[in-house]
Amino acid sequence: MAVRDFEAAARATLDPVHADFIAGGAHDEITVRANEAAFRRLRLLPRVLRGSAERELGVELPGARARMPVLLSPTAFHRLLVPEGEVAAARAAASAGALMIASMASTVAIGEVAEAARKAAPDGEQPALWFQLYIQPDLEITEALVRRAADAGCQALVVTVDSPVHGTHERNRRNGFHDLPPGLRCENLVDLRDGESGHVRQIVMSPEISWTQVDWLRRITDLPVLLKGVLHPEDARLAVRHGVDGLLLSNHGGRQLDTVPATLELLPEIAAAVGGRIPVILDGGVRRGTDVVKALALGASAVGIGRPVMWALADGGEAGVGRLLELLRDEVDDALALCGATGVRDVGPELVRPPAPPGRVPGSWDGGPV
Numbered sequence: 001m002a003v004r005d006f007e008a009a010a011r012a013t014l015d016p017v018h019a020d021f022i023a024g025g026a027h028d029e030i031t032v033r034a035n036e037a038a039f040r041r042l043r044l045l046p047r048v049l050r051g052s053a054e055r056e057l058g059v060e061l062p063g064a065r066a067r068m069p070v071l072l073s074p075t076a077f078h079r080l081l082v083p084e085g086e087v088a089a090a091r092a093a094a095s096a097g098a099l100m101i102a103s104m105a106s107t108v109a110i111g112e113v114a115e116a117a118r119k120a121a122p123d124g125e126q127p128a129l130w131f132q133l134y135i136q137p138d139l140e141i142t143e144a145l146v147r148r149a150a151d152a153g154c155q156a157l158v159v160t161v162d163s164p165v166h167g168t169h170e171r172n173r174r175n176g177f178h179d180l181p182p183g184l185r186c187e188n189l190v191d192l193r194d195g196e197s198g199h200v201r202q203i204v205m206s207p208e209i210s211w212t213q214v215d216w217l218r219r220i221t222d223l224p225v226l227l228k229g230v231l232h233p234e235d236a237r238l239a240v241r242h243g244v245d246g247l248l249l250s251n252h253g254g255r256q257l258d259t260v261p262a263t264l265e266l267l268p269e270i271a272a273a274v275g276g277r278i279p280v281i282l283d284g285g286v287r288r289g290t291d292v293v294k295a296l297a298l299g300a301s302a303v304g305i306g307r308p309v310m311w312a313l314a315d316g317g318e319a320g321v322g323r324l325l326e327l328l329r330d331e332v333d334d335a336l337a338l339c340g341a342t343g344v345r346d347v348g349p350e351l352v353r354p355p356a357p358p359g360r361v362p363g364s365w366d367g368g369p370v
């Protein structure tokens with residue numbers, strides 16, 4: 001079993017329009033492919049004779065602790081895939097001790113998602129749950145959303161900043177997929193402010209959102225604030241200066257600006273810009289335990305997965321996501337053991353190498369006299 005088996009299984013059952021919604025990216029999908037390709041290119045160079053009987057897989061993140069370094073990046077519209085929607089993902093995450101970032105564009109209200117997570121978590125464990133936010137130009141609406149997330153018990157806000165406009169997904173355009181089908185809606189946006197019961201607002205993506213609103217958000221909430229979608233090292237430095245509590249280094253799975261670099265390629269530069277002052281979490285193209293170890297080695301505190309969660313949900317609901325997380329947990333543990341590492345904090349850049357250049361390998365025997 002591998003993550004790619006979940007994709008194949010999901011494709012066998014999913015409406016092809018929904019499969020395209022999940023798989024698709026912006027325009028030519030160059031960045032979609034680049035994310036996975038960057039992991040495939042990089043090589044691991046293990047240490048030997050220095051491991052331990054068990055690996056420490058737990059991570060401390062702003063406001064939350066998780067039992068594994070793989071978290072669920074925010075993804076919209078889970079009820080397209082299974083009737084329980086986000087509740088199924090939240091239960092599986094809480095049982096596995098994985099952090100879930102609930103999407104603002106969730107088809108179950110954040111209060112219900114949090115309640116499901118609490119019930120599924122082992123006794124005495126607080127489920128790790130963050131809320132993803134698109135700052136709305138109407139700050140009263142934004143504040144009401146923040147209050148809903150805080151009241152639900154979310155431990156941090158993840159502000160997605162790579163979406164000043166909607167990404168152009170040509171597959172959706174070709175398929176005529178523009179909205180949720182009747183009966184499903186963005187439940188977090190129901191009955192916000194305008195009183196009219198049952199009224200659902202549209203999520204507004206606005207190019208006018210700036211650091212001013214990020215500063216404002218930091219003033220109106222005590223929750224840690226992370227930014228998702230910072231790619232430029234200069235913006236990473238600005239984020240630190242604005243008192244942001246963490247970065248989710250993400251290109252939205254190649255769904256916003258096409259042709260941006262793979263997140264793994266940017267990681268060393270972003271980690272250097274941040275200089276350990278705040279955690280950097282990476283997502284985009286993570287499909288194997290070895291991918292997780294590569295990202296950790298290059299400076300990530302944890303990694304996120306997007307599409308794999310959608311495939312696992314489509315394939316088997318809560319149980320499917322449970323199997324996916326168990327698989328990745330085992331793969332990470334295995335890769336760390338094979339690297340001679342005692343845990344997620346025991347890996348550094350010395351464990352990765354670029355592939356050898358094509359042609360003759362330096363230092364190898366060239367066929368001449370020995």
Ligand SMILES: Cc1cc2nc3c(=O)[nH]c(=O)nc-3n(C[C@H](O)[C@H](O)[C@H](O)COP(=O)(O)O)c2cc1C
Pocket residue numbers: 021022023035073074075076103104105132160228250251252253254255283284285286304305306307308310
């Ligand atoms: C179907 C789908 C829906 C998504 N919805 C959201 C969302 O609501 N908010 C958000 O910030 N990112 C969203 N993303 C981006 C993910 O959070 C994440 O950055 C990306 O999927 C990671 O790449 P991966 O799919 O290769 O793991 C979505 C991605 C997919 C595939």
Ligand SMILES: O=C(O)C(=O)c1ccccc1
Pocket residue numbers: 076077105203252255
């Ligand atoms: O598809 C996406 O990537 C995404 O971020 C999104 C946001 C809002 C509604 C639906 C999808």
